[in-house]
Amino acid sequence: MFLCNDESIVGGKVTFFLCKEDSLQIFIPITGGIDIVANGKGFALETGQVQVLNMGKGEVLEISNPYQNDVINYMQFGIKTEMFLMRASEMLFGFNFEKDQNQLLEIISNPKLPFKLSMGIFAGREEVIYKMQSLNHQFYAFIIDGAFEIEGRLMHPRDGLALWDMEQVELEALSNNAIIVVLELTPNP
Template sequence: MLKQTPGKIYLADQRGHEHAAHYNRNSTFNFGIYNDVHKAPFRRLYVLNEEQLAAASHSTYTPKQPVYVVVLPVTGALEVEVNVSDKTKVEVEQAWLQFVAPGQSFQITNPYPDSVISFLQIWILASATPAAPGQVANFTLDYNLNKLAPVLPAVAGAGEQPFALSLACLHGREELNYCLQREKSAVFAFVLSGAFEVEGRLLHTHDGLALWNTETVEIEALSNHALLLLLELFNA
């Protein structure tokens, strides 16, 4: 009998949905007014939201726990502001990473006067205040076609971030294996577009998959230019 890695699928059509005049939000885990007993955080992963923000508008967020916040623009650039007069522009094929303390607020703004933007927002629980400041990381998917592109790789040393984030853009039927960087890590895969088979599970656009008790993750694209986000969560 083939060994199957233990895991849990989070279907796209079972995400929490919140709508207002200036935004749409789909939440894989409990967030805001969305609360489901089956959508509690997975290990350190507390928030995974796919959001759309109307033209010339903004949204403000205030975590209740110390978290690393990752923001990935999907369509259109955006601006992120943690402190007054400290605004950072983040483009497509960039990732914004920042530690945010409990009760500290940050704001995401759509700088376009007549266009909607979309982005992915991820919160990961922090166990200590990091020594390193926030950053904007660059990546290129075309250059890394059919292989994993390290967007936010692990950094060794005191105060390192407790995760590593990669993206994979694959043609149909292309395969690859992801080897975990730490013992006893867990993995969360999220399909940004297309279809994949990940560790024997069929995933479509905006489906998620949590995996644990494994050393490698087998990935196969089932459509062309399929895009997968892979998050390794280091053991607490």
């Protein structure tokens, strides 16, 4: 992974993103939604959705807030990739925290992708053990809201943590409605 952005855009405004690496860009709206234009094609995302775009070095994204009077917030993760097996492709995934609380939901898991993405919303004192697919994979967690203890480390909102050489990772929510994003990254060959 080479990019983790926690971005906000005021009502009706636009921002641009220049891709500096051949990569997979992952967008997760946190509050509100975002509109993305990539190579003339538009994507509209709302909370409960994750969009993955395969981008080449030098490509530019236009990211805008479709709401005139509200500030929106979204997460963007960038993962370097050597393979352009899905060039110009896009992948849209959905999730529903309401029906699946207190567990990590596997949102994206595809052997062709160099990552696995999970998310969850937890009540206080709920615990989960994340089992790594391989010992040589890397673990990255980002706290959207609330507090967690991850492998004995206290994590607050907007904190991130990278771990490696782990078979499993213990997570415990320390507050109600605690939200976490977990990426398991496959090292480049």
